[in-house]
Amino acid sequence: MRSPSSSLVPLLFLSSIFISVFASEQLQQPFQFGEMSAPMYTLPPLPYAYNALEPHISAQIMELHHSKHHQTYITNLNAALKAQAEAVHTSDITTQVSLQQAIRFNAGGHINHSLFWQNLCPAKSADAMSSSAPQLVKQIKATWGDEEKFRDAFKASLLGIQGSGWGWLVKIEGGKEPRLVIATTKDQDPVVGKGEVPIFGVDMWEHAYYLQYLNGKAAYVENIWNVINWKTAEERYLGSQADAFKILKASL
Amino acid sequence: MSAILRTSALRSALRASAPTVSTRAGLAGTTFVRGKATLPDLPYDYGALEPAISGKIMELHHSKHHQTYVTSFNNASEQLADARQREDIQAQIVLQPLINFHGGGHINHTLFWENLAPTSQGGGEPPKGALSKAINDSYGSLDAFKEKFNAALAGIQGSGWAWLVQDTQTESVQIKTYANQDPVVGQFRPILGIDAWEHAYYLQYQNRKAEYFKAVWDVVNWKAAEKRFK
Numbered sequence: 138m139r140s141p142s143s144s145l146v147p148l149l150f151l152s153s154i155f156i157s158v159f160a161s162e163q164l165q166q167p168f169q170f171g172e173m174s175a176p177m178y179t180l181p182p183l184p185y186a187y188n189a190l191e192p193h194i195s196a197q198i199m200e201l202h203h204s205k206h207h208q209t210y211i212t213n214l215n216a217a218l219k220a221q222a223e224a225v226h227t228s229d230i231t232t233q234v235s236l237q238q239a240i241r242f243n244a245g246g247h248i249n250h251s252l253f254w255q256n257l258c259p260a261k262s263a264d265a266m267s268s269s270a271p272q273l274v275k276q277i278k279a280t281w282g283d284e285e286k287f288r289d290a291f292k293a294s295l296l297g298i299q300g301s302g303w304g305w306l307v308k309i310e311g312g313k314e315p316r317l318v319i320a321t322t323k324d325q326d327p328v329v330g331k332g333e334v335p336i337f338g339v340d341m342w343e344h345a346y347y348l349q350y351l352n353g354k355a356a357y358v359e360n361i362w363n364v365i366n367w368k369t370a371e372e373r374y375l376g377s378q379a380d381a382f383k384i385l386k387a388s389l
Numbered sequence: 390m391s392a393i394l395r396t397s398a399l400r401s402a403l404r405a406s407a408p409t410v411s412t413r414a415g416l417a418g419t420t421f422v423r424g425k426a427t428l429p430d431l432p433y434d435y436g437a438l439e440p441a442i443s444g445k446i447m448e449l450h451h452s453k454h455h456q457t458y459v460t461s462f463n464n465a466s467e468q469l470a471d472a473r474q475r476e477d478i479q480a481q482i483v484l485q486p487l488i489n490f491h492g493g494g495h496i497n498h499t500l501f502w503e504n505l506a507p508t509s510q511g512g513g514e515p516p517k518g519a520l521s522k523a524i525n526d527s528y529g530s531l532d533a534f535k536e537k538f539n540a541a542l543a544g545i546q547g548s549g550w551a552w553l554v555q556d557t558q559t560e561s562v563q564i565k566t567y568a569n570q571d572p573v574v575g576q577f578r579p580i581l582g583i584d585a586w587e588h589a590y591y592l593q594y595q596n597r598k599a600e601y602f603k604a605v606w607d608v609v610n611w612k613a614a615e616k617r618f619k
C-alpha cells in the first residue's frame with residue numbers, strides 16, 4: 138500500500154532462510170550486518186475476533202484494518218529500519234536523514250494501531266464500562282466537570298481533524314500532579330513526547346470507518362464509545378509511558 | 390443559503406441523469422451565487438466513470454463530500470465577513486485554516502471533476518500539442534510521467550492530492566503533492582489533479598490504492614488539462 142511495500146516481504150523471508158542455512162559463512166557480509174542489527178516487528182494479534190466489535194465496527198473493517206493496513210505499516214517500518222541499519226553501518230548520513238520521515242510515519246502507524254486495538258473491546262464486556270476506570274474517571278470529572286462534557290469535547294476534537302489523524306486522551310506527567318488533555322495528531326504522528334502517556338486513541342483515518350459509516354463520521358465518533366476499553370485506559374492512566382508501550386516490545 | 394444549496398443540489402441531480410460534455414476550463418465550474426459557493430454539476434453521470442471509479446463512490450464523493458466542503462466554506466466565509474466587520478483580527482486568523490481546508494476542498498474537487506471524463510467523452514485519450522510537449526520535455530514520455538505521478542500518489546502519508554502543475558515563473562510542468570485539501574495556488578497553476586483521500590477509492594479498492602492510481606488514467610480528461618495549460 139504505502140511506498141516501498143510488500144515486494145520486500147518475500148525477499149526478507151528468503152534472505153532469513155539463507156542466513157539460517159549459511160550463517161557461519163556469511164557473518165562478515167555488510168548486507169547481513171544491516172539485516173541482523175535491525176529489529177523486525179511483527180503484527181500483534183488482535184485481543185478479540187474481527188467481528189467482536191460489531192455492530193459498532195464491522196468485521197470487514199477490522200479485518201482490513203488489522204491484517205492489511207497495520208501489516209503494511211510494519212512491513213514498511215521493517216524495510217526502513219533495515220535500510221537505516223545499513224546506512225549506519227556504511228556511515229551514510231544523508232541516507233539516514235532521508236529515512237527519518239518513513240520511519241516516523243510507519244513506526245507511528247505501528248505504535249498507534251497497537252495501542253488502538255488494545256484500547257478497544259467488545260461492547261458487552263465489563264471492560265467497556267467506564268466504571269472499570271474509577272481513578273481515570275475521577276480525574277476526567279475533575280478536569281472536564283463530568284463524563285458527558287469530556288465525551289463532547291473529545292468528539293468535537295475528533296470531528297475537527299482536517300485530513301487523516303488520531304484523537305487521544307493523554308496523561309501529561311512532570312508537573313506536581315499528572316493532568317489529562319485531549320490531543321489530536323496528524324497522519325500517523327504518535328504520542329511519544331516526554332511525559333506523555335497515551336490513555337486511549339481513536340483512529341480518524343477514513344479507512345477506520347468508511348466501509349460502514351461512509352461520509353457519516355459523526356456516527357462513528359458516537360458509536361466508538363461503546364467499544365472503548367476502560368480497563369486498559371485505567372491501567373495506562375495508573376502506569377508509566379513504558380508500561381503503555383509494552384505491546385511494542387512484545388511485537389518484536 | 391439553504392435554498393440556494395438545495396436548488397444547486399437539485400440541478401446537480403437532474404444534470405447527473407442527463408450527461409453533457411463539459412466545455413469548461415480552469416475554475417469556470419466554481420460557481421458563486423450572491424457570494425455563496427455552490428456545488429457544481431458533474432459533467433457526466435455518477436456511473437459514467439465505471440469501471441475505473443464506481444458510481445457509488447462518485448455519488449458520495451460529489452453529493453456528500455464536496456457538498457460538505459461547500460457548506461463549510463460558506464459558513465466560514467460568513468463568519469470571516471462578520472469578523473472583518475467587527476475588526477476582530479484574532480477571529481479572522483482563527484478562521485484561516487477553515488477557509489484553506491474547506492475552500493481548498495471546494496476548489497480541488499471542482500477541478501477534479503473537470504479533469505476526469507468517461508471514455509466515451511475522451512477520457513484516457515493522451516494529451517496533444519503544447520502540454521504533451523511539456524510533459525515529454527520534463528518526463529521523457531507520457532508513460533514515464535504516469536509512473537512518476539503514481540509513485541507521488543503512493544508516497545502521500547495521510548490524506549492529500551497529487552497534481553501536475555505549471556510553474557508560473559518558468560512555465561515548465563512538474564508533479565507536486567499537497568496535504569489534505571491544500572489547494573494549488575501561488576507560484577503554481579493546477580493542470581491535472583488526482584484525489585488520494587481514502588474516500589476517493591476505498592469502497593471499491595479498499596487498501597489496494599495502487600490499483601486505483603493505475604485505473605484512474607483510463608478516465609483522465611486531458612482536454613481539460615490542456616485548457617488549463619498556458
